[in-house]
Structures are given as C-alpha cells and as structure tokens.
Amino acid sequence: DTTVKQNPRYKLARVGKPVNLICSQTMNHDTMYWYQKKPNQAPKLLLFYYDKILNREADTFEKFQSSRPNNSFCSLYIGSAGLEYSAMYLCASSRDRGLAEQFFGPGTRLTVL
C-alpha cells in the first residue's frame, strides 16, 4: 500500500482560530513533508520530519508547527489562521531524505474566512 492519507479533505477556519491538519502513511517511511500550494503557484515546502527531527523552512519558521507522535502520523498546526493561509496543504512521505521517491496525499483544502 503506497497510500498517504490526509484528514480532513476540506477545512473551513475562522481568522485567528487554530487549525490542525493530519497526515498518515503505513509505508514505514522515515521522512514526512508538508507543502503549501496556492492556485497557479508551485508547491512550497513548509517543513519536514526526518524520523523525530523537525526541519522548518526559514521563511515559514514561525508560522507553522508540526508534531510526529509516531512513525505513521504527522500533523501541521497553525496557531492563528490568517486569510493568507488559505491554500491546499499537501503531505508527502519518502523512505529517506535522499533520492527516494516522495509519495503524496490528496491534500487538504483550507479556506480561512
């Protein structure tokens, strides 16, 4: 099974409220990634977990948090959503950080009102 699951598929949030998105995979992959994708833009890497080590991109460092309670699950947390957070959030996993293929979930579409 090469499936990456994401919940929920659609999320509506109010400005200033927290948002928590969930991703899971059963491939025993070491690395899990979160990307943000806005219309007509490239997927943008937000952060990734290599095993238990969290790596956040410098330009989004303070905007997103994440946790990985076990190998299979990874969450993306927004403490206070703003309108600019409206986007598709893609989760991916790979066997390692190197050349291994990344497997993507279907995404969660977040709309902030």
Place this chain on the structure above:
Amino acid sequence: AQSVTQPDARVTVSEGASLQLRCKYSSSVTPYLFWYVQYPRQGLQLLLKYYSGDPVVQGVNGFEAEFSKSNSSFHLRKASVHWSDSAVYFCAVRANYGNEKITFGAGTKLTIKP
C-alpha cells in the same frame, strides 16, 4: 539556489496528437530532475526522473523526457495522448548532493480534446 519554470500554465491537445510540456530549470550544480502528475482529486505521482546517463528517460504510460544541459531544459513528451492524460503536470529539480529539498514548478494543466 535552484528554480523551475514551466512557461505554459495550460495546454490543450487533441486526443491522439503528440505532446510536449516545457520545463526550464536553474541550478548551480548538476541537477536531479523529475516530472510529477496530479490527476483530479488525487495526490502528486512520480512520472519519471533523471539522475544521470542517457538524457532521454522513459516513464509510465508512454511518457518520456529529455534532459538538455546546454538548454537547461527537461521537456516532457508523449507520442499520442489519451483522454486519461488530462491532469496537472509538475516539473521539479533538486541538487545532486546531500539531502537538498525538491523545488517544484507551478505546473501545466493539460486538457485533452476528444
């Protein structure tokens, strides 16, 4: 630093016709290159990849891509498209060392006309 440009946001092709989706990359080192495809309501899937060697690489479903170092390009081709090829196609690049991240292009939406 690395970047990817997909100059065509949308491409429409008739079923049975040939296809080329363009990709230009910028990388300070020899790159690894990828094409991903996203079908409606699904996640991105790897179509093909280039690491080294023969500049023409074969992928799934009859797709191939050609790496050109002189042109900094990695164009995707298919000889005869099918309606099921309708999807968004993403070109991506990463450096050929360490654990560098993948940088994606903005994607090209392919529509197949009957």
